[in-house]
Amino acid sequence: MSQRQVLQGNYIIAKAALAAGCNFFAGYPITPSSEIAQYMSKEMPKINRAFIQMEDEIASLGACIGASLAGKKSMTATSGPGFSLMQEHLGLAAMAEVPVVIVNVMRGGPSTGMPTKPSQSDIMQTRWGTHGDHPIIALYPAFSDEIFMETIRAFNLAEKFWNPVVLLLDEVLGKAHEDIEIPEPGSYEVFQAAPNQIENLNIYDRNMGENPPRVDFFQGYPIHIDGLEHDSHGWPSFEPKTVDKMQRLRMEKIFHNLDEIIAFKEYEVDDADILLFSFGVSARSALAAVQLAREQGIKVGLFQALTIWPFPRAALQKRMKKSKKVLTIEMNLGQAKYEVERIAPCDVECRTLLRANGVPFNPSEVLQAIKEM
Amino acid sequence: MRDYEKYIRYRTFPTPWCPGCGDGVILKSIAMAFSELKLDPNEIIVVAGIGCSGRMPTYFNTNTLHTTHGRALTFATGIKLARPEKLVVVISGDGDALAIGGNHLIHAARRNIGIKMILINNGIYGMTGGQVSPMTPPKFITETTPYGNIEPQFHVTELLIASRATFVARETVNRLLPLKQVIKKSFQHPGFSVVEVMSNCHINLGRRNKMKHPLTMTKYIEENTLKKEDYEKLSFEERGQKFPVGTFVEDLDRLEYSDLYYNHIVPLAKQSQQGGKS
Numbered sequence: 054m055s056q057r058q059v060l061q062g063n064y065i066i067a068k069a070a071l072a073a074g075c076n077f078f079a080g081y082p083i084t085p086s087s088e089i090a091q092y093m094s095k096e097m098p099k100i101n102r103a104f105i106q107m108e109d110e111i112a113s114l115g116a117c118i119g120a121s122l123a124g125k126k127s128m129t130a131t132s133g134p135g136f137s138l139m140q141e142h143l144g145l146a147a148m149a150e151v152p153v154v155i156v157n158v159m160r161g162g163p164s165t166g167m168p169t170k171p172s173q174s175d176i177m178q179t180r181w182g183t184h185g186d187h188p189i190i191a192l193y194p195a196f197s198d199e200i201f202m203e204t205i206r207a208f209n210l211a212e213k214f215w216n217p218v219v220l221l222l223d224e225v226l227g228k229a230h231e232d233i234e235i236p237e238p239g240s241y242e243v244f245q246a247a248p249n250q251i252e253n254l255n256i257y258d259r260n261m262g263e264n265p266p267r268v269d270f271f272q273g274y275p276i277h278i279d280g281l282e283h284d285s286h287g288w289p290s291f292e293p294k295t296v297d298k299m300q301r302l303r304m305e306k307i308f309h310n311l312d313e314i315i316a317f318k319e320y321e322v323d324d325a326d327i328l329l330f331s332f333g334v335s336a337r338s339a340l341a342a343v344q345l346a347r348e349q350g351i352k353v354g355l356f357q358a359l360t361i362w363p364f365p366r367a368a369l370q371k372r373m374k375k376s377k378k379v380l381t382i383e384m385n386l387g388q389a390k391y392e393v394e395r396i397a398p399c400d401v402e403c404r405t406l407l408r409a410n411g412v413p414f415n416p417s418e419v420l421q422a423i424k425e426m
Numbered sequence: 427m428r429d430y431e432k433y434i435r436y437r438t439f440p441t442p443w444c445p446g447c448g449d450g451v452i453l454k455s456i457a458m459a460f461s462e463l464k465l466d467p468n469e470i471i472v473v474a475g476i477g478c479s480g481r482m483p484t485y486f487n488t489n490t491l492h493t494t495h496g497r498a499l500t501f502a503t504g505i506k507l508a509r510p511e512k513l514v515v516v517i518s519g520d521g522d523a524l525a526i527g528g529n530h531l532i533h534a535a536r537r538n539i540g541i542k543m544i545l546i547n548n549g550i551y552g553m554t555g556g557q558v559s560p561m562t563p564p565k566f567i568t569e570t571t572p573y574g575n576i577e578p579q580f581h582v583t584e585l586l587i588a589s590r591a592t593f594v595a596r597e598t599v600n601r602l603l604p605l606k607q608v609i610k611k612s613f614q615h616p617g618f619s620v621v622e623v624m625s626n627c628h629i630n631l632g633r634r635n636k637m638k639h640p641l642t643m644t645k646y647i648e649e650n651t652l653k654k655e656d657y658e659k660l661s662f663e664e665r666g667q668k669f670p671v672g673t674f675v676e677d678l679d680r681l682e683y684s685d686l687y688y689n690h691i692v693p694l695a696k697q698s699q700q701g702g703k704s
Contacts, residue, residue: 077508098695103507103687108533112500115493119473119504122491123512127504141494270489271509275467277438277484279492288438289484289492 057234062200062226063088063130065233066156067096069204070128073243075154076102077125079116081109081135084168085224086158089130110135114142117153121146122278124269126208130156132224133166133175137182143217144183145280150257150265150303152211154204156220158227161411170411171224173333174385179219180362186300188307190314191219191362195336197233200226202241203316203359209244210314214306215265221361223334223384225413251276258285261302262309307363316359317368321347325354327426328376330369330393332358334413335382342419353423364392373401378426382406382419402426430454430461433470435487442481442553446640448599448625452546453482455602456515459610460488470513471505473498475527478552478627479519496527499534502541510684513613514540520547520561524580528560535589538617539683544609545620547582548627556630563667567634582622583674592677593619596669599626600648608673617682624651624669 060068067089070078078097080090090106097104103120107113110131117127131139136157146153159175161167179191190210194203204220211218249267251274259265268276281289282296290296307314321343322328331339336357346353356372358365373379379401381390390405397403406422408414434457443449460470470488474480476495483490493501498516506514523531523545534541550568551557557570558577565574586594593615597605605623612619626632626643637643650668652660657670681690 077504079504095695098687098692099699101688101692105503105507105687107500107503108529111497112503112530112533115497115500116504116507119491119501120508121504122501123471123505123508125504125508142497145494270471270491270505271468271512273468275470275487275489277435277490277492279484280494281492289481 057232059230060197060233061088061228061230062197062222063158063228064092065197065200066130066204066220066222067092068235069201070154070208071096072238073126073205073208074245075126075128075208077117077120077127078104078129079107079113079120079127080129081107081113081131083110083132083135085160085227086130086132086156089156110138111141114139114146114153114155118142118146118151121151121153122270124271126152126212128154128156130158132158132160132168133162134164136175136178140183144185144187146217147183147187147189147303148280149278150215150268151217152215153217154207154211154220155217156222158222158224160224161409167411169224171334171384171413172409172411173223173335173383174388174409175221176361176383176385176388179221186304188216188304189219189362190214190216190307190360191221192316192359193221193332193361194359195226195333195357197231199359201233201235205241205243206316209242212244212246213264214310215267216307221333225334248272254286256285256287257283257299257302259302262305264306311363311367314360314363315365315368317365318357318359319372320355320357322354322356322372322376325352325376326378327351327353327423328372328379329353329355329382329419329423330358330379330389331355331382332361332389335384338414338416338419339382341416342423345416345420346423351423361389364396366396369393370396370398373397378402378404380404380406380422380426382414384413385409430457433457433460433467433487435485438484441485443478444629446626446628447478448548448623449478449482449546451599451602451605452544452623452625453485455606455609456544457486458606459613462610463613465513470515472515472517473502473505474517475522476553477519477522479517479522479546482517496522496525497530498522499527499530499541499543503534503539506539506541507684507687510540510688514542515613516541516543518543518545520545520549521551521559524560524582532585532589535586535591535618535620537683538590538592538680540616541618542612542615543618543620545582545622546625547622548625548631550627550631552627552630556634562631566631568631586620587675591620591675592617592680594675595620595673596622596624596671598624598647598651598671600644600651601671604671611673615676616678616685617680
């Protein structure tokens with residue numbers, strides 16, 4: 054029987070991580086994500102899994118990558134300032150193709166900003182925070198059941214695509230205690246890459262669009278993993294043809310598998326003249342506003358992104374073509390709106406409802422913006 | 427083929443190191459230590475950061491990982507805690523370990539996590555073309571101290587001792603047998619160990635300081651090398667740029683981090699669960 058309980062968002066993530074088979078956690082205290090580390094420090098040793106508090110966030114992600122390469126499912130959790138520090142190792146995880154889950158419970162920024170206030174201003178940093186072209190997957194739940202399932206999915210995608218996955222959460226949702234029915238183990242997929250008996254050094258060899266095979270240390274054949282650009286053997290190589298191929302291999306494993314990675318929810322979109330685009334806590338305000346507007350006879354629907362990177366381009370474009378008006382609602386001064394504007398068909402009117410003052414939108418404010426469309 | 431050669435990945439040669447560089451000596455000493463301990467190459471992982479030292483793992487026929495600048499210890503910490511039974515070796519340079527990676531170094535030492543660190547001290551950033559490092563001797567000319575270095579060096583052994591390291595030793599590239607022996611001894615140490623190896627960078631440090639020949643530079647190192655006992659007899663003024671070699675700390679009493687975690691914390695946590703408290 055599944056259990057119904059009231060849990061803080063951060064605890065839901067921690068519980069889901071355990072359910073997904075996370076067996077290595079390294080972290081550094083930071084508001085508003087610390088509860089995740091606290092829960093893990095208490096629960097992980099009970100089941101012989103590793104927890105360590107490192108000296109900073111750079112070290113935390115480094116330890117996670119090391120553990121992943123040693124065969125563990127690893128996770129770290131942080132917030133804006135820590136996420137900034139992690140960018141260096143996020144790049145290494147993308148370059149060396151290492152699965153790792155990074156939770157970013159977002160708070161107001163830049164710099165120390167507002168540690169105890171929500172913000173959705175790390176959207177673009179999540180995509181482009183580390184230097185160089187690199188693939189990234191970022192998931193963004195809004196409701197308590199989504200927080201659980203997207204955490205499971207984050208581990209599955211990391212393990213499947215051998216890539217870092219960022220799980221974004223809003224400060225208010227990390228801290229809020231909400232009703233949740235924890236799903237029964239077995240009612241959802243937990244993906245575990247099959248152990249790969251490595252027999253030669255050609256570890257990154259594959260066709261365009263394919264996932265890399267599992268590459269772990271200590272699998273019977275000593276291998277080399279490098280943050281330098283490398284050939285299919287992992288050896289450092291700057292040979293133009295090789296570099297071009299490896300760069301594209303890393304990107305294409307994501308772009309050939311969008312159907313599996315992209316998730317979204319649509320509410321009342323079939324006959325909508327106005328389409329709201331939102332995510333996280335703003336999508337909750339937007340959904341409440343959709344209900345209010347519908348009561349007043351306004352035909353409005355909501356597209357809620359659950360996968361924010363790669364951007365749910367095709368699905369959103371399809372909806373925009375029908376609605377002709379789109380309102381992007383986000384708690385920042387305009388980040389995801391650039392993606393929406395970039396992909397919008399030319400006859401679609403793009404508007405925004407933006408705010409970065411640490412206060413989530415009231416549904417009535419969203420309703421007002423809908424009426425002004 | 428000699429025994430130690432099975433630990434060397436000849437197929438990745440040539441190395442990027444300049445002719446006469448001490449790194450080759452260190453590579454061989456480490457391989458010899460592996461060989462004498464009869465280790466299975468698949469049970470070893472060598473991790474490094476960035477710089478000339480950072481390129482060394484590529485040439486070991488073991489599991490190898492080339493990471494970010496100064497942060498090899500963090501990856502190694504994850505590996506050691508994930509797989510405590512493996513031999514985890516970190517190779518670092520003086521810029522890597524003591525400037526950008528200084529924080530990771532003192533915390534790895536404090537934790538006593540069973541990583542075996544080889545800290546190659548050549549007193550310069552070599553890979554980037556010869557900029558001042560935290561271990562460049564005072565007054566030396568470098569690319570970023572064209573009028574002479576005004577910063578003092580770290581006392582590395584004292585820094586590590588203050589950080590509670592349980593194995594601290596120093597050797598030089600001139601003393602092959604003691605170097606191999608101390609590396610071997612450090613590999614057998616259960617906790618965190620550091621072997622600082624004084625090495626030569628005649629190209630990027632020596633050349634600008636009247637020591638452009640590798641032998642002039644190794645001679646400079648030799649002239650400044652003193653046994654620990656002899657060094658201690660010198661007055662502060664007499665010590666100058668001289669440095670002692672030998673083993674400074676070998677504490678076998680303190681338990682290693684992953685040993686403590688799995689054999690102390692895990693049973694405590696399991697016990698608390700059985701007690702019925704969540």
